[in-house]
Amino acid sequence: METTTTAPQPKAATMSARKPIVNDFSIQIATVNGSGSQTSNMVLMRTIFQMGVPVSGKNLFPSNIQGLPTWFTIRVNKDGYVGRKKEIDFMIIMNSETAEEDFLTTEPGGAILINDMIKVKSTRADVTVYSVPFAKIAAECCPEAKLRKLVVNMIYVGVMVYLLDLDLSESEKALSKQLKGKAKAVELNKAAIRAGFEYAKTNLPKMDPYRVERMNKTQGKILIEGNAAAALGACFAGCTIFAWYPITPSSSVGDAMTDYCKRFRHDKKTGKPTYSIIQAEDELSAIGMTLGAGWAGARAMTSTSGPGISLMAEFVGLGYYAEIPAAIWDVQRIGPSTGLPTRTGQQDITFALNLSHGDKRHPLLLPGSVGECFEFAQAMFDLAERAQTVVFVLSDLDIGMNIWMSDPFVYPEKPYDRGKVLSKAELEKIGKFERYRDVDGDAIPYRTLPGTEHPLAAYFTRGTGHTEKATYSERPDDFVRNMDRLSRKWETIKKLVPAPVVDPVAGAKIGIIAFGSTDQSIRECRDQLAREGNLETSYLRLRAFPFNEEVKQFCMAYDRVYVVEQNRDGQMYDQLCLELRGDCGRLRTVRHYNGFPIDARYITDRIKEQEAGKPYVPMSSIAARSARKDRESD
Amino acid sequence: MPEAPAKPSPAPKVNRIGLEKKVYEGSESTLCSGCGHDSITAHIISAYYDLGVDPYRVAKFSGIGCSSKTPAYFIARTHGFNGVHGRMPSVATGALVANRTMHGIGISGDGDTASIGLGQFCHLIRRNIPLVYIIEDNGVYGLTKGQFSATADLGTKMKGGKVNEYSPIDCCALAIELGCGFVARSFSGDHKQMPAILKAAFSHKGTAVIDVISPCITFNNHEGSTKNYQAARDNDIPLHEIGYTPYFAPITVDYPEGSTIEVTLHDGSKLALKKLARDYNPTERMQALTVIEEGHRQGKYMTGILFIDPKKQDFQTLEGLPEEPLVSLTQDQVRPGREALEQVMEELR
Numbered sequence: 001m002e003t004t005t006t007a008p009q010p011k012a013a014t015m016s017a018r019k020p021i022v023n024d025f026s027i028q029i030a031t032v033n034g035s036g037s038q039t040s041n042m043v044l045m046r047t048i049f050q051m052g053v054p055v056s057g058k059n060l061f062p063s064n065i066q067g068l069p070t071w072f073t074i075r076v077n078k079d080g081y082v083g084r085k086k087e088i089d090f091m092i093i094m095n096s097e098t099a100e101e102d103f104l105t106t107e108p109g110g111a112i113l114i115n116d117m118i119k120v121k122s123t124r125a126d127v128t129v130y131s132v133p134f135a136k137i138a139a140e141c142c143p144e145a146k147l148r149k150l151v152v153n154m155i156y157v158g159v160m161v162y163l164l165d166l167d168l169s170e171s172e173k174a175l176s177k178q179l180k181g182k183a184k185a186v187e188l189n190k191a192a193i194r195a196g197f198e199y200a201k202t203n204l205p206k207m208d209p210y211r212v213e214r215m216n217k218t219q220g221k222i223l224i225e226g227n228a229a230a231a232l233g234a235c236f237a238g239c240t241i242f243a244w245y246p247i248t249p250s251s252s253v254g255d256a257m258t259d260y261c262k263r264f265r266h267d268k269k270t271g272k273p274t275y276s277i278i279q280a281e282d283e284l285s286a287i288g289m290t291l292g293a294g295w296a297g298a299r300a301m302t303s304t305s306g307p308g309i310s311l312m313a314e315f316v317g318l319g320y321y322a323e324i325p326a327a328i329w330d331v332q333r334i335g336p337s338t339g340l341p342t343r344t345g346q347q348d349i350t351f352a353l354n355l356s357h358g359d360k361r362h363p364l365l366l367p368g369s370v371g372e373c374f375e376f377a378q379a380m381f382d383l384a385e386r387a388q389t390v391v392f393v394l395s396d397l398d399i400g401m402n403i404w405m406s407d408p409f410v411y412p413e414k415p416y417d418r419g420k421v422l423s424k425a426e427l428e429k430i431g432k433f434e435r436y437r438d439v440d441g442d443a444i445p446y447r448t449l450p451g452t453e454h455p456l457a458a459y460f461t462r463g464t465g466h467t468e469k470a471t472y473s474e475r476p477d478d479f480v481r482n483m484d485r486l487s488r489k490w491e492t493i494k495k496l497v498p499a500p501v502v503d504p505v506a507g508a509k510i511g512i513i514a515f516g517s518t519d520q521s522i523r524e525c526r527d528q529l530a531r532e533g534n535l536e537t538s539y540l541r542l543r544a545f546p547f548n549e550e551v552k553q554f555c556m557a558y559d560r561v562y563v564v565e566q567n568r569d570g571q572m573y574d575q576l577c578l579e580l581r582g583d584c585g586r587l588r589t590v591r592h593y594n595g596f597p598i599d600a601r602y603i604t605d606r607i608k609e610q611e612a613g614k615p616y617v618p619m620s621s622i623a624a625r626s627a628r629k630d631r632e633s634d
Numbered sequence: 635m636p637e638a639p640a641k642p643s644p645a646p647k648v649n650r651i652g653l654e655k656k657v658y659e660g661s662e663s664t665l666c667s668g669c670g671h672d673s674i675t676a677h678i679i680s681a682y683y684d685l686g687v688d689p690y691r692v693a694k695f696s697g698i699g700c701s702s703k704t705p706a707y708f709i710a711r712t713h714g715f716n717g718v719h720g721r722m723p724s725v726a727t728g729a730l731v732a733n734r735t736m737h738g739i740g741i742s743g744d745g746d747t748a749s750i751g752l753g754q755f756c757h758l759i760r761r762n763i764p765l766v767y768i769i770e771d772n773g774v775y776g777l778t779k780g781q782f783s784a785t786a787d788l789g790t791k792m793k794g795g796k797v798n799e800y801s802p803i804d805c806c807a808l809a810i811e812l813g814c815g816f817v818a819r820s821f822s823g824d825h826k827q828m829p830a831i832l833k834a835a836f837s838h839k840g841t842a843v844i845d846v847i848s849p850c851i852t853f854n855n856h857e858g859s860t861k862n863y864q865a866a867r868d869n870d871i872p873l874h875e876i877g878y879t880p881y882f883a884p885i886t887v888d889y890p891e892g893s894t895i896e897v898t899l900h901d902g903s904k905l906a907l908k909k910l911a912r913d914y915n916p917t918e919r920m921q922a923l924t925v926i927e928e929g930h931r932q933g934k935y936m937t938g939i940l941f942i943d944p945k946k947q948d949f950q951t952l953e954g955l956p957e958e959p960l961v962s963l964t965q966d967q968v969r970p971g972r973e974a975l976e977q978v979m980e981e982l983r
Contacts, residue, residue: 273954273956285754296730296733300728449713451735459713
């Protein structure tokens with residue numbers, strides 16, 4: 001049947017004659033959550049990584065513990081473009097519930113590895129199908145019947161090692177690493193990999209074009225998820241109080257924090273922990289503990305997600321007004337209300353920066369990589385303690401819970417900035433202290449810590465109106481002076497937050513502004529625009545709010561500036577409009593908010609459309625279906 | 635004629651750490667004249683002075699309400715944190731875990747504790763954070779002009795004439811049920827019992843809940859209220875006499891019915907309880923709950939130390955935290971070395 005797709009229609013006989021596609025494809029593994037597939041997924045991904053080819057691993061999991069469909073996507077890309085790719089080239093079907101849809105959504109010209117016990121009604125002539133008797137192979141390589149379920153997924157690793165031409169010894173190395181040397185488990189799974197490999201070698205003629213060839217683009221790099229990087233960063237940044245309440249997708253920050261601190265945070269002499277991790281009864285308590293600890297002089301933080309931020313609103317206002325250091329790590333998910341807890345987005349921007357009633361604003365840090373998750377942990381505490389305020393870090397599920405490649409983290413040399421705290425000796429010397437007096441002109445007063453043994457030290461912290469001396473006041477002039485000083489403090493904060501990363505391109509007429517996890521896809525998009533549309537772009541990646549002057553300067557240098565973000569309402573676009581005021585006409589918007597990480601092609605298409613004069617349209621109006629579905633509707 | 639040598643002015647009275655009582659005072663109260671809370675404040679000042687507590691080691695906490703204003707009225711040279719309604723426990727937890735050398739005192743009211751704050755109250759006790767938690771209980775939201783509180787007794791009449799028909803939350807019974815290691819009840823006008831209970835509470839290492847009936851002059855001290863001065867005086871049943879002897883005076887212990895139980899508190903100071911009630915044992919939970927229940931049935935307040943468990947370990951001890959407070963740790967003490975980071979990087983390669 002003739003179609004209008006751009007992909008060729010390979011026939012079975014000529015499949016193997018197709019030009020090999022090396023180090024540039026995506027693999028999606030469809031399994032059931034709770035079946036141990038994560039280990040197998042990681043072994044497969046690590047094997048490719050160890051062969052020097054850039055990879056990323058993304059989880060698409062349900063808000064459930066066991067028994068529902070889950071997908072893991074490995075993107076393999078020789079150029080290092082590892083942002084999400086919508087198209088799936090190699091589908092591994094291990095779950096009958098989603099098999100039909102998985103079968104149909106595989107890219108034309110792609111390949112499918114399917115458990116032979118799964119029957120699919122549809123047929124296709126444009127994909128290679130490898131049907132493998134997993135149960136039979138499991139029975140042969142695993143004598144203990146009750147362990148067979150656990151090794152079934154590992155068998156597909158062996159099959160893929162053969163089909164993709166991976167190095168078997170690398171896969172065994174990856175297995176050892178993944179199972180952290182648990183000898184018995186390693187042996188069992190190794191047998192499963194070999195069994196899969198041998199079966200494929202004997203029974204599966206290579207009919208698909210996908211192959212992996214050794215490169216050296218991952219030399220020295222690590223694989224880590226953002227939440228673990230954040231916890232590692234906080235551990236090294238001297239966090240002493242971590243108060244939290246579990247919530248998807250931030251819980252692994254707390255788990256990783258527990259692990260790392262247990263390993264590395266003990267007093268050298270006494271062996272006692274130099275931290276306390278407190279699991280609060282809810283998020284109100286978590287932020288309360290964080291503020292109480294910050295007030296007492298600890299580097300304190302909490303980690304949460306959108307619904308938790310909602311609960312923290314009242315306390316954050318107190319933190320702002322009473323000027324108490326506190327750090328909140330928000331791993332964003334989507335939706336108002338409970339929403340979609342296991343889907344990613346960048347939807348808390350407006351909320352976080354404005355959190356609480358009354359006039360107030362909070363700084364936001366916007367990490368764009370796992371490396372920045374590590375770095376920004378210290379930046380967050382330094383800023384909170386220097387500025388004596390509540391600081392948000394807006395991470396998201398894509399960075400936090402997916403597996404990213406990174407250069408190894410650099411050991412932090414920068415000394416901790418503990419901010420303006422007066423000791424007993426300093427009080428003796430100065431002979432005066434007023435908690436909310438701006439003495440240095442930066443609008444940041446000095447504070448003292450409870451337990452400071454000097455009669456001048458004490459003051460009363462309150463959320464009510466106060467004077468410079470921290471005494472209670474309802475006077476209008478006291479209130480206005482205090483509020484205006486807090487505004488001036490905001491100007492100081494602009495100089496303290498991380499600057500944007502700018503890549504200006506000579507001759508570019510348009511600019512792109514983005515932040516956070518969109519970075520990977522932006523890079524690929526810029527390349528696509530240059531190649532396909534001859535359109536050069538400059539790129540500014542925001543790393544914090546408030547914006548500094550560079551942001552306005554960037555916008556003013558281009559005819560049109562595309563603000564790319566993962567929320568429905570253009571939250572960052574709005575903030576940039578406020579920043580540019582009358583000059584905001586040059587801003588354009590690209591919004592992606594279906595819960596999947598944004599892909600480069602989406603951005604490229606939206607920019608091309610708007611450059612061609614078409615208006616912005618909401619996501620549901622866009623035909624963002626796979627080529628297969630487009631063919632169906634033709 | 636030579637002048638008589640000037641009489642030396644009498645040395646000001648000081649406590650055992652050399653401080654005058656006025657050091658333990660704060661700013662002037664803005665509460666209504668005659669408010670029970672001011673009596674409690676006076677007892678707090680006396681208790682700290684008598685015990686010779688170092689003001690620099692004290693941290694004051696409160697929520698929102700009339701009672702929550704009172705930390706400003708004692709020990710001016712101590713840091714205080716007046717937070718948000720019902721959430722004092724979490725702030726105190728964070729602060730006291732960050733700096734375990736601070737002696738925490740928290741002042742709350744019945745609305746702050748038994749309504750909005752009920753959840754945090756329970757979890758504070760569950761963790762056994764070492765905080766002296768005083769509920770200045772007037773059975774009514776005094777500050778917001780006269781709504782009933784969750785501790786208001788059945789049958790209490792409000793100033794407007796409306797009658798409370800809901801069962802009260804008994805914070806002491808709740809605390810005992812949750813495993814609190816020190817639970818007491820008193821009355822703000824009891825000038826003998828209050829200081830003794832406070833001193834015992836200050837020496838307790840863990841959460842110490844004291845429910846103090848403190849009649850609201852403006853909204854609750856009228857006929858028909860079961861928490862007014864007259865009602866309390868009429869119905870007050872002291873459980874036992876309490877004598878508090880500081881650390882350096884020895885006390886004998888004798889358990890059987892009708893005699894004294896000596897309880898050794900954590901810092902070595904001793905508490906003598908004289909049993910007036912038959913079979914009453916303040917270390918026996920079920921007995922304490924029964925006594926409270928009986929009191930409710932008789933419409934009377936059982937006052938005194940209802941329950942005490944001095945051996946119960948506080949949160950910081952259970953967590954194995956270092957003696958040196960976390961807030962004092964230097965960068966060198968907390969930042970792991972290069973090898974640690976390299977170890978993790980190697981695991982992830």
